[in-house]
Amino acid sequence: MDKTYLTTKTLMLVVALTFPTLATGAEKHGGDIWFKDTKNFAPVIFSHDKHGGAGNPCTDCHDTIFKKEKGSADAGNAMTMKTLKQGEYCGTCHDGQKAFSVKSSCKKCHIKP
Numbered sequence: 001m002d003k004t005y006l007t008t009k010t011l012m013l014v015v016a017l018t019f020p021t022l023a024t025g026a027e028k029h030g031g032d033i034w035f036k037d038t039k040n041f042a043p044v045i046f047s048h049d050k051h052g053g054a055g056n057p058c059t060d061c062h063d064t065i066f067k068k069e070k071g072s073a074d075a076g077n078a079m080t081m082k083t084l085k086q087g088e089y090c091g092t093c094h095d096g097q098k099a100f101s102v103k104s105s106c107k108k109c110h111i112k113p
C-alpha cells in the first residue's frame with residue numbers, strides 16, 4: 001500500500017462521515033410536512049416517504065410544482081382547495097387520474113396529527 005492510496009482512503013472516509021447523504025448518492029428530502037392553514041378542518045399531511053422517498057425523482061415536484069422550502073407554496077395564501085381543484089400544487093397529481101382526487105378523499109390528506 002503506497003502513501004497515495006492511504007491518503008485517498010482517508011479522504012473518502014472523511015467525506016463519507018461529513019456528508020453521509022453525498023456518500024450514498026441520496027439527497028436529503030423534506031420528511032413529513034404539515035400544512036395547517038385549514039380553518040376548522042384537520043391539518044394536511046405531506047409525506048416525502050410516501051411520495052417515493054429518497055428513491056423518487058425529486059424533479060417530479062421540485063422546483064416545478066414546489067420549491068424546496070417549507071411554507072413557500074402557501075406564502076400569500078395561494079395554496080387553497082380552490083387552486084388545488086384547478087390543478088395546481090397537490091392538485092397537479094391529485095386529480096383522480098394520477099392520484100386520488102382533491103374533490104373527494106378529504107380524510108386522506110386532512111388527518112389529525
Ligand code: HEC
Pocket residue numbers: 027028029030033046048051052053054055056057058059060061062066067068069070071072073074
Ligand atoms: C410529490 C411531490 C414532492 C416530491 C417528489 C419531492 N418533494 Fe420535497 N417538498 C414537497 C413539498 C410539498 C414541500 C413543501 C413545500 C412548501 O411548503 O411550499 C417540499 C419541501 C422540501 C424541502 C424543504 C423542507 C423544509 O423543511 O423546508 C426539501 C429539502 C425537499 N423538499 C427535498 C426533496 C428531495 C431531495 C426530494 C427527492 C428525493 C423531494 N423533495 C421530492 C414535495 C415533494
Ligand code: HEC
Pocket residue numbers: 035036037038039040041044074079080081082084090091094101102103104105106107108109110
Ligand atoms: C391531496 C390532499 C388534499 C385533499 C384530498 C383535500 N385537501 Fe383540503 N387542503 C389541502 C391543502 C394542501 C390545503 C392548504 C393548506 C394550507 O395552505 O396550509 C387544504 C385546505 C383546505 C381547507 C382550508 C380552506 C382552503 O380552501 O384553503 C379546507 C376547509 C379544506 N381543505 C377542506 C377539504 C375538503 C372538504 C376536502 C374533500 C372534499 C379536501 N379538503 C380534500 C389538501 C387536500
Ligand code: HEC
Pocket residue numbers: 044045046047050051060061065089090091092093094098099100108109
Ligand atoms: C407529482 C405528483 C404528486 C403531487 C404533486 C402530490 N402527490 Fe400525493 N400522491 C401522489 C401519488 C402518485 C400517490 C399514491 C397514489 C394514490 O394514493 O392515489 C400519492 C399519495 C398521497 C397520500 C396518501 C399517502 C398514503 O398514506 O399512502 C397523501 C396523504 C398525499 N398524497 C398528499 C399530498 C399532498 C398534501 C400534496 C401537496 C402538498 C401532494 N400529495 C402532492 C402523487 C402526488
